[in-house]
Amino acid sequence: MIDLSLVWVGVIGLAILIYVIMDGFDLGIGILFPFFKDKLDRDVMMNTVAPVWDGNETWMVLGGAGLFAAFPLAYSTILSALYMPIILMVIALIFRGVAFEFRFKAGRTRYLWDYAFLLGSVITGLLQGIILGAYIQGVETNQGIFSGGPFDWLTPFSVFTGIGVVIMYATLGCGWLILKTDHELQQKMYQLMPKLIILLLLIFMGVSLYTPLKQPEIAERWFTIPNLYYFSPVPILVVLFVYLILRACKQKQELKPFVYTLVLVFLAFSGFVISLWPNIIPPSVTIWQAASPYSSQLFTLIGALILIPIIISYTILAYWVFRDKVRPNDEGYH
DSSP states (O other): OOOOOHHHHHHHHHHOOOHHHHHHHEEEEEHEEEEEHHHHHHHHHHTTTTTOOOOOOHHHHHHHHHHHHHHHHHHHHHHHHHHHHHHHHHHHHHHHHHHHHHHTOOOOHHHHHHHHHHHHHHHHHHHHHHHHHHHHOOOOTTEEEOOEEEEEOSSSHHHHHHHHHHHHHHHHHHHHHHHOOOOOHHHHHHHHHHHHHHHHHHHHHHOOOOOOOOHHHHHHHHHHSTHHHHHHHHHHHHHHHHHHHHHHHHTOOOSHHHHHHHHHHHHHHHHHHHHTTTTTEEEETTTTTOOOOOHHHHHHHHHHHHHHHHHHHHHOOOOOOTSOOTTTTTTOOO
């Protein structure tokens, strides 16, 4: 019999990874707004993602729905622990989405929508990182039910990971804009990208040092056999790809900075999975303990297997149709 819990972990993990990548770079564009004051620059930056940004968020919905269907105990417990940052994140996403629609129509109030887009992007990235940090720290439970306080999620570590996610999204956005723009705006991105990638490396190092020191369970997973064999290539590969990004920017290559940054995101995600496996409610509830009945997992998996190819198809189509570079004289988003 197929272990559907493992299958569903794969589906949810894939949805989260794709969301972080795809919504990450368009959130990164808003995070980069303070570095670019010119209206035309900001128009071009927004137009690079305007046709696809809302479709990117489909993957977050898929991940949440999958968690509810396959692991209802985890869904109820994790959301109970993280209601406040999740609600605040949703509000920030709403402001950001409204800014997309209103900014190009506004005249004298355009600067207000610029702020809404900027703050919505920064706050969303920060809160997603705080949620990640709070999840890594673990959720206090009693017989699988959340028993902690309303502000357990707000700690120095979760704030640090929040800042880290903001930097990671900004780096993704910078790599995306190198790929999608040219001339002066692209040259500015080439100059900004090395600074962001060095800062991101420092964030990775900080999280990697802080996590095992403060989380004995994670330290045990990192430094015991065979997990040590699985995890040891990750920091080496991180340093390698940081070097490759710096070299690609120096050589003015267009595709490689973005692709190599995607690899860094994947490496960070793999380290996250290795650190917590097989728990879905850290530090002690496993995926099998939190799973719904086999029949429920099978029924919802059939629906997921129908929907996921459709989502992938229209996503590929959208990116293919809008694959060319975006320039200041383009008609843009309306």
